[in-house]
Amino acid sequence: MLLALSVFAAAHAADGADSGRQLFVKGATPACAICHTLADAGSTGAVGPSLDELKPDVQRVAKAVKAGLGAMPPYPQLSDEQVLALSRYVARASGGGQ
């Protein structure tokens, strides 16, 4: 039972989509969702551009998250893995591709 659970957890983490989504909604502080609209995440923030319309690719998201941009703060507290999971999620969910 324990083994089955940990295998499930590992498979889940490897996917990345859920952790990326969860970082977007509340894991990153301040949460991306406060400022950005992204239908897949159920967010309607309007401080920054709508990601559904912008459709950023992975690199564009990662750059904004790492360095910040205008009124958007940088997120030095996120690990490279977290930035990647988050960026892949946003690119895929917004239709920005890989």
Ligand code: HEC
């Ligand atoms: C305090 C509000 C705020 C938060 C929180 C925030 N953003 Fe932003 N974001 C902005 C604003 C404002 C811009 C537009 C900046 C500009 O173009 O000057 C922006 C721009 C962007 C862009 C476009 C970058 C580009 O190259 O044009 C992406 C992608 C993005 N944000 C993703 C995220 C992600 C992912 C998070 C969470 C880790 C996040 N944002 C958190 C306000 C925010």
